[in-house]
Amino acid sequence: MSGLPQFRIPATYMRGGTSKGVFFRLEDLPESCRVPGPARDRLFQRVIGSPDPYAGHIDGMGGATSSTSKCVIVSPSTRPGHDVDYLYGQVAIDTDFVDWSGNCGNLSTAAGAFAIHAGHVDPARAVDGVCTVRIWQANIGRTIIAYVPVANGEVRETGDFELDGVTFPAAEIVLEFVDPADDGDGGGAMFPTGNLIDELDVPEAIVPGGKLRATLIDAGIPTIFVAAADIGYAGTELRDAINGDAEALARFETLRAIGAVRMGLIGSIDEAARRQHTPKIAFVAPPSDYVASNGRIVRAGEIDLLVRALSMGRLHHAMMGTASVAIAAAAAVPGTLVHRAAGGGERRAVRFGHPSGTLRVGAEAKLVDGRWTVARAIMSRSARILMEGWVRVPADGF
Structure with missing residues (x-):
């Protein structure tokens, strides 16, 4: 339908590791998109610019690669011992679907930083040094701990940590994936077939x-x-x-x-x-x-x-x-x-x-x-806000 106004939603565009994505606080989403379903999928697709038969994402925030066609929702966690829930959607580029079947490890880095930016972590914990953010990865039901450098109550984003695949240095964020081969109840099989080969x-x-x-x-x-x-x-x-x-x-x-x-x-x-x-x-x-x-x-x-x-x-x-x-x-x-x-x-x-x-x-x-x-896996990445404000989508886009 032509002539409809654009709807604006608070959003933050972030790099995490070697990926980029559009981050939302759950409470900022339109009510119909705060729960899983077609409305949320359509919103994320319209934000990214998918499905795009030209595979260019010219009319959206995506970058027409798997590393840049991503959306994230972060919210205060209802799970004991965790600060935030982190939900990740991989938006297909030229086909009509959003894949919720897994996590993005690179954007897990940005999820920890965004949790502080978004006010979901007690400011008293983010004064100086390193703020430990416990993340519940909602797609796969596992815990990730992000050790985020902070200064003066804010995330420290600049630094001299270099990550191959990222052009400029930034501040190092250490990620700890807890029980990465566990299904959430202690019964997961690291090798689903029971075979090493x-x-x-x-x-x-x-x-x-x-x-x-x-x-x-x-x-x-x-x-x-x-x-x-x-x-x-x-x-x-x-x-x-x-x-x-x-x-x-x-x-x-x-x-x-x-x-x-x-x-x-x-x-x-x-x-x-x-x-x-x-x-x-x-x-x-x-x-x-x-x-x-x-x-x-x-x-x-x-x-x-x-x-x-x-x-x-x-x-x-x-x-x-x-x-x-x-x-x-x-x-x-x-x-x-x-x-x-x-x-x-x-x-x-x-x-x-x-x-x-x-x-x-x-x-x-x-x-x-x-x-x-495997009890835990540890790696270093970095994250940085690229842009923050509002993302706009046509009112019939979700």
Whole structure:
């Protein structure tokens, strides 16, 4: 309907890690969008500019990549021992849906900072030093602790911490993912099939012989790991090598769907199209020299292994925060494809090479009663407010 006014909603546009998203306080949303449902989905899509057949997000706040097509809702937590609830929506770019099936580890960093900005943390706790923000990740029902630097009662955003994949330095925020392989009641299985390596039946066009080894893990986010060499890659590839190859992307999506069925996340391959955010699919290789996307040479001696991961059907420009947790957890378990690519041995942390550079993530795995568990995973990121005020959407947009 033409001639309708625009509706304005308080919002904050933030970078968290190597992602960006539009952040809302729950209480600032229109009443119909404060609960899950079509109204909330339509609002987030209109804010981002989706679905966009041009895949450009010209008429919205999105950046037409999986890293920049995100919305977040933060609210005071009703869960004991937590400061805020953090709910994340991955908005599809050119198709009509919002995926609520997983978390964004990068924006978890910004969620901690935003909780302070939004007034959801007692100002007396954010005077000087580091403010500990306990976050309930509502999509997956897990706890994340953000250690946010503060000064004079405000979040300290500038600093000298450098994160590969982010252009400018900022203040370091340490994230702790508590029980990242737990389903919330202590009964979660880090390896859903019970195997450290599964053999997947795949089309001959993907692998001659139709058999492909994979490590299927649910830690941080459900992830499918395959060996780069098994699918014809070196593990040093940058975005254009994958994202410019439509046939390669189709093969990866087929693999992702097959793995999702094996993990029990979906009932049939056809359902994968409506669950693009999870699981992730990644390929790993032993360390070797390569040139990162900014032109820097990453030496094999700097890293333990190479990892490339896809998000929402495209090779990620760096590495998703939640997938980084999965990498660290899998690297800590002897026998997984990730552990083998990292050279084996006992490890409590791993530094891996991704398209934009390197990242170190700590995780310690233990075998308890025949089941592998990870008590926590730790990494450093940064976050910064890019813009704050109101986002405007047409009144018929939700």
